[in-house]
Amino acid sequence: MFDFLGRYYPAFLEGTAQTIIISIIASIIGILIGLLLVLMRISDNKILETISRVYISVVRGTPSMIQVMLIYYSLSKVLSIPPIHILGASLDRVLPGSIALGLNSGAYTAEIFRSGIISIPKGQTEAGLSLGMTRHMVMFEIVLPQAVRNALPAMGNEFISLIKESSVLFYIGVQEVTAQALGVGGTLYDFVPPLIVAAAVYFVLTFTLSWIIGYFEKKHHLNSNKAGLPHLNHAWKV
Numbered sequence: 001m002f003d004f005l006g007r008y009y010p011a012f013l014e015g016t017a018q019t020i021i022i023s024i025i026a027s028i029i030g031i032l033i034g035l036l037l038v039l040m041r042i043s044d045n046k047i048l049e050t051i052s053r054v055y056i057s058v059v060r061g062t063p064s065m066i067q068v069m070l071i072y073y074s075l076s077k078v079l080s081i082p083p084i085h086i087l088g089a090s091l092d093r094v095l096p097g098s099i100a101l102g103l104n105s106g107a108y109t110a111e112i113f114r115s116g117i118i119s120i121p122k123g124q125t126e127a128g129l130s131l132g133m134t135r136h137m138v139m140f141e142i143v144l145p146q147a148v149r150n151a152l153p154a155m156g157n158e159f160i161s162l163i164k165e166s167s168v169l170f171y172i173g174v175q176e177v178t179a180q181a182l183g184v185g186g187t188l189y190d191f192v193p194p195l196i197v198a199a200a201v202y203f204v205l206t207f208t209l210s211w212i213i214g215y216f217e218k219k220h221h222l223n224s225n226k227a228g229l230p231h232l233n234h235a236w237k238v
Helices: 005-041 046-060 064-078 091-118 122-130 135-150 152-172 177-188 192-227 230-237
Strands: none
Touching: 005 046, 005 091, 005 152, 005 177, 005 192, 046 091, 064 091, 064 152, 091 135, 091 152, 122 135, 135 152, 152 177, 152 192, 177 192
8 A cells, every 4th residue: 555655755855854944943943933023012102012913913814825826926027036956856936935924823823922922921010110121021031931931832833834835835835745746646646655655744743843842841841840930130239
């Protein structure tokens, strides 16, 4: 049933590498966009807050496939991206696709960060302000570091979702795992075995990422128990 792997395994390896690269780029973009959006959301500027709310609502309320296609066709008209091939895929498709996934992830990441910020007791902010710290210092030196740590489990789930959602990029010609599986299936006139292999690849990637995230969560939990509450140590030195 899987005899074809002896001939076509390079295609699946290539697709796996592209999926990993796309997921990493999209994750970085998503974190940066999410951090910007959450700062806009909690700011006192009503215009920035409204922009953040609208962006998050639009992204969460529309299919990721449509977002990918809209951004791909829009960027192809505005930017002249050289058709450099990376692992069999053209950069003018990989880059817009990664950006689209990152912009989509940014909306969900912003909500994850916001929930992490809300979980921080207001007493810590007041303590920082009473010690002479500015609101900017309190946010970046006391609140955000704790919020990010609290949001790690949810962020891990978002990274896992990104790996799986990268499959929609085959609509714009990116040769990731799903596209490779469909290509092999078309050659064999049998799509089931290649798609099973693709599903196994996604499972291995997501399971490995889950294990890594779980390891760091456990390590952080142990360190937090040993260190107590170190987040105000810097504040006391101000």
